[in-house]
Amino acid sequence: MKIFLILVSLLLVKQQYAQQDFLSLKKRGKNVQYFTKGSFITFQLNNQQWLSGYIKDVRNDSFSFQEIKVRQYMNQWGTASLDTMYYASFKISPKNITAFPKTKEGFSFIKNGALFKMGGAGYALVNIINGITRKEEIFTGQNLTNLGIAAAIYMFGQVLSWNYDDKYTVGKKYQLIYVKMSAY
Secondary structure: OHHHHHHHHHHHHHHOOOOOOEEEEEEOOEEEEEEOOOOEEEEEEOOOOEEEEEEEEEOOOOEEEEEEEEEEEEOOOOOEEEEEEEEEEEEEOHHHEEEEEOOOOOOHHHHOOHHHHHHHHHHHHHHHHHHHHOOOOOOOHHHHHHHHHHHHHHHHHHHHHHHOOOEEEEOOOEEEEEEOOOOO
């Protein structure tokens, strides 16, 4: 009985692949994301096209990729439904990938300047409405100072939005590296 259990164990171990090759997105040598066979991946090609789908296989010079698209349509009852389309698999070289979308990031509404732009525009709008309702001149005195402050806050938000990047651009800072783990 012990011999039978040992043989079954050896056969089961033979069927298992403990390690598989993968792609690693690194920022200055530190891992940011990794992608293995079966992983969902979204990336931008060098022709500015964004693709989303599943990795079918990873090799040293390319990976096999199956693109999917999820679309919304109206069904027979007039409600919205989702339809998933799977396209044929094709190979992509990691050299053709230029960017990956950033993962969820905390306080991105502050980092991308949206909060400052909304605050500056709202403050300017409140000052203009108050000036009109009070029948004061809008572009003189204290109102002009307040509108200048609102414009400065809005421009600060605009500068933040110019400098904010919502994707990992592959190049000097980020590298996409093939990691070989299997023996074959």
